[in-house]
Amino acid sequence: MGAIVLNGGDSAPVASPGFAVAGGVLHAEEVPLPAIATAVGTPAYVYCANTIRSRFRRLDHAFSGIPHHIHFAVKANSNLHVLRLLRELGAGVDIVSGGELYRALEAGFRGDHVVFSGVGKTVTEIEQALDAGVQLINVESEAELVTIDMVAGRRGVKAPIALRVNPEVTVETPHAYIKTGEKGQKFGIPRDDVARLVRFIAELAHVELRGLGMHLGSQINNAEPLRDALPRLLTAIAYAREAGHPITYMDVGGGLSVPYEAHERDADVDDYARLVRAAAEDTGLVLLLEPGRYLVAESGVLLTEVLYRKHAAGKDFVVTDAGMSDLIRPALYHAYHAIEAVTTTSGQVTADVVGPICESGDFFAKDRLLPDVQAGDLLAVRTAGAYGFTMASNYNSRSRPAEVLVDGNQFAVAGARESLADLVRLERAPLQWRTA
Numbered sequence: 068m069g070a071i072v073l074n075g076g077d078s079a080p081v082a083s084p085g086f087a088v089a090g091g092v093l094h095a096e097e098v099p100l101p102a103i104a105t106a107v108g109t110p111a112y113v114y115c116a117n118t119i120r121s122r123f124r125r126l127d128h129a130f131s132g133i134p135h136h137i138h139f140a141v142k143a144n145s146n147l148h149v150l151r152l153l154r155e156l157g158a159g160v161d162i163v164s165g166g167e168l169y170r171a172l173e174a175g176f177r178g179d180h181v182v183f184s185g186v187g188k189t190v191t192e193i194e195q196a197l198d199a200g201v202q203l204i205n206v207e208s209e210a211e212l213v214t215i216d217m218v219a220g221r222r223g224v225k226a227p228i229a230l231r232v233n234p235e236v237t238v239e240t241p242h243a244y245i246k247t248g249e250k251g252q253k254f255g256i257p258r259d260d261v262a263r264l265v266r267f268i269a270e271l272a273h274v275e276l277r278g279l280g281m282h283l284g285s286q287i288n289n290a291e292p293l294r295d296a297l298p299r300l301l302t303a304i305a306y307a308r309e310a311g312h313p314i315t316y317m318d319v320g321g322g323l324s325v326p327y328e329a330h331e332r333d334a335d336v337d338d339y340a341r342l343v344r345a346a347a348e349d350t351g352l353v354l355l356l357e358p359g360r361y362l363v364a365e366s367g368v369l370l371t372e373v374l375y376r377k378h379a380a381g382k383d384f385v386v387t388d389a390g391m392s393d394l395i396r397p398a399l400y401h402a403y404h405a406i407e408a409v410t411t412t413s414g415q416v417t418a419d420v421v422g423p424i425c426e427s428g429d430f431f432a433k434d435r436l437l438p439d440v441q442a443g444d445l446l447a448v449r450t451a452g453a454y455g456f457t458m459a460s461n462y463n464s465r466s467r468p469a470e471v472l473v474d475g476n477q478f479a480v481a482g483a484r485e486s487l488a489d490l491v492r493l494e495r496a497p498l499q500w501r502t503a
């Protein structure tokens with residue numbers, strides 16, 4: 068395994084221009100959003116490269132001076148061009164599937180800059196990971212451990228592994244679906260099992276325990292869970308060291324929050340770093356971080372056109388050409404996303420913003436005070452750079468949206484809109500009936 072990149076440097080991070088109104092028109096960096104809509108159509112995701120750069124540098128800077136490596140959680144945004152941008156900044160990746168590994172390698176990441184997480188890795192995925200020479204496979208159960216040992220043995224290699232510990236702390240997140248580090252969750256090794264498991268690992272011939280890690284949940288906006296969990300992770304590290312394992316890494320997962328609503332505050336990265344650094348410093352270990360949302364959420368909007376205004380049963384509706392198949396977070400988590408008119412509009416209306424999909428759950432906002440937009444106007448659904456496109460689907464046989472990357476005064480298609488032919492491509496072959 069090659070040396071990992073240690074980020075550092077003292078240059079203070081610069082603020083990103085991101086999305087701002089100029090001359091009555093919302094811009095992505097220096098590009099007016101209507102120009103993008105004209106060029107690539109709607110719905111489209113638009114990402115600002117400089118926001119990603121400045122978020123990465125800000126987090127990296129908060130950990131300067133101690134050995135650390137930022138592994139971007141690919142599940143948040145797996146666009147190849149976004150991944151390449153992060154690789155150029157010095158990031159590694161945190162992946163959870165063979166598909167994400169494939170993308171990471173396509174984007175030019177070295178295998179040894181990949182951490183493989185996830186509770187249900189298949190034998191094929193474990194083989195792929197070993198062949199790619201990943202930095203760590205994060206083990207989530209004893210059964211998985213035994214499988215990794217077996218697969219590595221068959222391949223004649225020693226698998227570098229880390230144990231993902233469930234610290235079993237109380238975690239507050241905006242929705243129950245995005246907490247993971249509590250007792251009774253499917254994630255991680257229950258903390259009471261760690262001491263036994265590290266002794267068991269010492270008996271296995273084809274795995275090498277190189278790290279311990281945890282991930283508490285997502286969109287965590289207070290320090291309590293981390294404050295409670297870090298000592299538990301340190302205890303697990305002590306057990307592993309006592310059992311004679313050559314521990315190199317301490318992985319604190321992702322979870323840093325971003326503001327979605329005007330009243331919310333940005334995560335205090337310096338506070339977060341202070342807590343984590345204090346725990347990591349004396350261990351002499353290399354710190355691994357797995358942020359997803361923090362690095363990309365604010366870099367993106369979902370650009371959509373208003374198709375219709377509608378009034379029914381005393382309510383106003385704004386019907387957009389984007390729907391829950393493009394951005395499912397409001398439907399799935401009741402997540403709030405700010406919505407702005409791309410061209411400044413006088414007058415306001417309280418309305419539901421809904422998509423064209425045949426589900427009552429297909430909404431972006433309910434009873435929201437909005438600019439009084441009309442058919443043909445553009446809206447930007449904000450904070451959509453994380454868990455937006457990656458959770459998009461083809462429901463209702465809709466093509467997934469285009470993805471556009473903006474850098475300064477330039478923009479480029481980073482992911483083409485799916486064509487209708489793409490939707491049926493895998494079903495075109497004539498049926499070849501077989502019998503069992």
Ligand code: LLP
Nearest residue numbers: 140184282285286321322357358359360454
């Ligand atoms: N590491 C592991 C092991 C994870 O499971 C996750 C996210 C991350 C890192 C990155 O977490 P982040 O820094 O992005 O909070 N779809 C949901 C979020 C699910 C997060 C799942 N795990 C949403 O749209 O809010």
